[in-house]
Amino acid sequence: MKPLAPLEGLELAEAASAPGATIRTRRRLRLSWSMRIGLGILGVYVTVAMLSVFWTPYDPLAPGVGDSFLPPGQDFWLGTDRLGSDLLSRLMTGAQYDLGITLVAVAVALTLGTILGVIAGYYGGVVDVVLLRGVEMFQAFPGLLFAMLIVKAVGPGVLNIIVVMSFIGIPDYLRLARAEVQARRNWPYAEAARMVGNRAWQVAFLHLLPNSIGPVLAFTSINAAFVALITASLGFLGLGLSPNTPEWGNMIARGQDAVMTGEWWISFFPGLAILGMTGAFYLLGDAISDLTDPRRRR
């Protein structure tokens, strides 16, 4: 009636011989083509934006550095606008505004939205309901319309635009982070984390957040493309920065009449700049979601 002796002798053998003991797998980040192109284009934008702080061919704000409506040529590579300002200099300086606003707004929205999302997802209950209802009210407005209303109310300015853009982004980050954390909240490793002495907030932010952040990060580039477009749209509609600011949306607006009379370059190049930047963000977004999608890993 005595139970068979367990396999004591084998105990260490298994520990030593199992495949995991000898083969160390390493996750390798293989850059896809969309990732490389996206990163390359963004690299150019960042370089140009930084360079423009110290040097541009001409003063971007000065009128009359050349004649009005000069087509792209030797002296002015991208031509001049109605006031005779150098388009290339303005375009370079514009990168500071459009790229800067986009990056800061995305960073703020990512941070706040993720924190709120983790809280809603982990704690659930009333906190979750309140946050989610708030977000739903917010999202009932189309993004551009909402931005227009707010900017109209608080007035233009770089800071205001950043605040508005961040606000528009927060709901999406909140929902994403909430869904990811909620899916993992009752996982055994969350319970185990609780039992080794972590407080609730530590479980949420130190254990669940790092495992949930993938899809949230993938979304940043989609969000960035959106922010870049809305920022330019506000500028185009005259609701953004002061009209003389070399922001790309402003610049398109300033050139739109001239398009009719054949001076296409004034609107064309800022438009191209916006297209290139949003395109780069979308390419990156694709690449990141490929990387973080568990079905495509390995």
Add this chain to the structure above:
Amino acid sequence: MTAALLSIDRLSGGFLGADGGIAPVLDAVSYDLMPGQLTAVVGETGSGKSLTALSVLGIQPPAFRRTGGRILFGGRDLLSLDAAAMRTIRGARISIVFQDARAAMNPVFTVGRQMADVFRLHHGGSARHAMDRAIEALGRVRIPEPERRARQYPHEFSGGMAQRAMIALAALICQPSLLILDEPTTGLDVTIQADIMTLIVELCRDQGLTACLITHDLGVVAETCDAVVVMHAGRVVETGSTEQIFTAPAEPYTRRLLAASQLGEPV
């Protein structure tokens, strides 16, 4: 000696790696399934027991590459058949029951409808007649109120009920000569598991079916199977009658597996 219904003859193969190399997983696997017998193929994770059985049906994972061997079914090499010929064998001559029956069924059709469709595919006849056969089959596997159950969807079935329906489909609707059961009771509660195993043994006896039970659990084998094939790390370690494997195992691995399985049982 009678001829085997299915004969796996030195089947070897491996998974195609990213670098184009083949990591071997099956090493000259050979075993026979004798007609009318219930044969267990027993092994732990990674033994290759399921992979071998899936290869019989030609439904092995796409990354698997065969490097040698034959699978003879009624004298014909299944591996030499083209896709069309294989389709006529799959289901009609050889059918399979998977571990998770609910996942194996289509969630948007009723259970009866799915069974009737398979019946018509293999045997033709009217929809009415096929549905009657489906209901009859559900009754045969002791599903209470088969008429009502036939009108339900897979998610309305419990795991045990769904597995019964799957067995009805594979054994009674398809009427194959060989039934492969891939861990049919894993994940089910022990009382349900015992009922299902009893049912499998009864059906095989009544229908004169040859069956192959793939399992990691020697416990379910002892009372149900006629013969046992023990696999480990892509090889067949030992084959024999159930009595022989349990009372006089020849190989050290079989003895170890047996000892590990008998944990806590009085000897």
Add this chain to the structure above:
Amino acid sequence: MSDYAVLQVDKLRKIFPLAGGRRLHAVDGIDLTLHAGETLALVGESGSGKSTVARCVTRLIEPTAGDVRINGRSIRPLDSVALASLYREVQMVFQDPNASLNPRLSVRQVLHEPLRLHLAMPRDKREARARALVELVGLAPAHLDRYPHELSGGQRQRVGIARAIAAEPNLVILDEPTASLDVSVRGQVLALLRRLQRELKLAYFFISHDLPVVRHMADRVAVMYLGRIVEIGPTAEIFERPAHPYTRALIAAAPIAQWGVKRDRLRLAGEIGSPVDPPDACRLVGRCPLEQPSCRTAEPALLTVANGHQAACPITLGQSATLGQSALDRPMPSQTAA
């Protein structure tokens, strides 16, 4: 040794409200006592509520009613800070070692956490203790740098066990610790658990559906069905003289890897009932071959069968008293082996 039971569960109840005012009685008034150094197994099939008990006992979910005392201290009123300190005394080993290890933490980080948070050890001491822990569970110090996906299933479970014993609890809840392991690894992990119990004087609350494992591990067994304990007693008693029809059916159905075993053929009809708004009747009604009309009129209480052995079936127990043990004299499961 303290005067208290390590774990004392009193009339524990966990009821999940459902839509339409219905109530799911996952755990419906159970009492359990677990003494220092003892292994008490809680056995049941899926839907029996055994995992809910494990989570109520650690307050990973909130019990609806009843009391749970760990080392004499009631856990019900504890706030989150006090609860964190409670987890020094009670730990858990989870069923699926894949899911219970954070994929982003190395074994070292996993083991440092309880040492830092529970014991407030400085880093160098933690490292020494982490090395001792991995060796205690049969791994090598080199494993400290590994991540969960670089370990085999058995190794992961060893890490889960090391984490559980790191802060030196005296009660460990084992929630199906071998259910997702291969049989050969299962034996090794169980041997490790037994060795640790001896060396560290641990009490185990062992949740399982696997009867052979329970028989191998437990001192006492409690059988649970639809939220109720239907039978409880010393392991040998339960396996050799099961009194409740459900226990008998469970033992009769458990697969046995032996040739020529004669066994009890008691089978239950149908499948497990619903825990939603259960009637005031025996929960086995409709499935039990020994059912009598009286089974439908009241929920049977636990009756004493023998010293320390109780079962909630007046039918079998009544029979054995009046009919001269006819029900209990039948050759019981699995023991009359070859």
